[in-house]
Amino acid sequence: MFEVEDALNKFETSILKSIDKENMKKILIFLKEQQVDYIEDILNEYIDLFLIDYKDFIKRIEKLNQKYEGQFWVKAKENASLLEELLYEI
Amino acid sequence: MGDKRIIDSLLKDYPNLKCNYVYRREVLFVSQVLSLKYWQYEKFKPLLTSTIWKSNYNEIKKILEMKEWEEEKFQNLLTSNIWGRNCEEVKKILEMKKWQEKKFQALLTSSIWSCNYNEIKKILEMKEWEDKKFQVLLTSNIWNSNYREIKNILKMKEWKEEKFQPLLTPNLWSSNCQEIKKILEMKEWKEEKFQVLLTSSIWSCNYEDIREKLNLPYWNNSLYRHLLTPTIFVIKTDYIIKNIEIAEKYGIEGFIKICTLRKNPIDFENLIVYLLKNRIPLILDNKLNPILNALTLRLKKIYQIDLKSLRKENTYVRSRGCFK
Known part of the structure; x- marks a missing residue:
């Protein structure tokens, strides 16, 4: 479940206000299509992922899937720090 | 003034339509809106939210009747923020010739709907969009800003500097020109350790937050230097x-990662205590x-x-700094 109070305590208000609903919707649909089964965790801990413009998000996933042999989402589930790579192209 | 009890009974199957504002409207208006046949159609259902009460019956009906909604390319525009506009303006916006240009299509x-027709027209007609380096900014986030801000932001001389490109x-559109200038002029960007933070994620933060974070004492300690990533702004x-x-x-x-900072501190400490109580090492393979x-x-x-469950069962006595 998405923990609203936690999110308000954790993330800067300016971050939460900056999330574009339409962009977030597209990314959520994409995550479901990719069969990511930890979307709630992403919302609770990595809501800033939704700040990435959708088209840019797809490009970053393609790059990361090349790096992780198509297993980015599986590996990120085991090691959450990989989600930082999605955010900041570390 | 609407009768609260009658309006409540009209809305008994629509709890999401209740808000303080609806009680200021006439009962007849509420009843007429709920009776519109359009709510049977999937594509119009997202429009039936409490924002509808700010419009009027004739405008609502005219917008829903528009032939444009039969075209698939306009159906993603059917969201409840449309009620901030009137039918004439909605039509004018949809008929704008600029939507035929590829570079503007992502903006539709x-x-x-948060912008009015005149503002949209001025923004789309800006000569700055002929400059390729600014075309990357043409996404629907732009509607969070306004013509004057957009012009001032694009005029900034900082965009000529390679390090800021x-x-x-x-x-960028979540911020404003004054804030952007203050952020880019921060002397902290001259320090090598902070340059890795100069990414587009800073635009979701304000100047004060950025300053506070860059001045945390931890960054002078090499133990924490690896935590200096744009996540700290989030x-x-x-x-x-x-x-x-x-x-x-x-x-x-010495072992925490940047993702550790995203943990709720209560959960983080509860997990540590859980591991200690169960004699599970906090550090494995260094x-x-x-x-x-x-x-x-x-x-x-x-x-x-x-x-x-850890939160409920926790027997850690925080005030004494020990656990049972």
Whole structure:
């Protein structure tokens, strides 16, 4: 479940206000299509992922899937720090 | 003035339509809106939200009747923020010739309803969009801003400097010219350790937050230097400080990662206490035990740890700094 109070305590208000609903919707649909089964965790801990413009998000996933042999989402589930790579192209 | 009881009974099957504002409207208006046949159609259902009460019956009906909604290319525009516009303006916006130009097509999303026709026209007609470096900014986030701000932002001389060009991303529109200038002029960017933070994610933060975070004492300690990533702008300072303090309290500060800072400090400490109580090492193979950075789903499925239960069962006596 998405923990609203936690999110308000954790993330800067300016971050939460900056999330574009339409962009977030597209990314959520994409995550479901990719069969990511930890979307709630992403919302609770990595809501800033939704700040990435959708088209840019797809490009970053393609790059990361090349790096992780198509297993980015599986590996990120085991090691959450990989989600930082999605955010900041570390 | 609407009769609250009658309006409540009209809305008994529509709890999401209740708001303070609806009680200021006439009962007849509420009844007429709810009776519109359009709500049977899937494509119009997202429009039936409490924002509808700010419009009037004739405008609502005229907007719903528009032939444009039969075209698939306009259906993603059917969201409840449309009620901030009248039918004539909605039509004028949809008929704008600029939507035929490829570079502007991504802008035609429901976010556009936050702007009026004249503003949209002025923005789309800006000569600046002929400059390729600014075309990357043409996304629907632009409707969060306004013509004057957009013009002032694009005029900034900083965009001529190579080090600032990667910051030209659509997130810019969440900020304003004054704030952007203050941020780019910060003397902290001259320090090598902070340059890695100069990414487009800073536009979601304000100047004060950025200053506060860059001046946390931890960044002078090489132990924490690896935590200097743009994530620090996303998480509240309070969380950053608490999680580092918890790590220091249990002697694991040299092992925490940036994702550790995203943990709720209560859950982070509860997990540490759980591991200690069950004689599970906090450090494994010279790394933080993966349990401490695991996502909630993984904690439950792989490690059978439920953070909510830990919070309830916790017998850690915080005030005495010890646990039972």
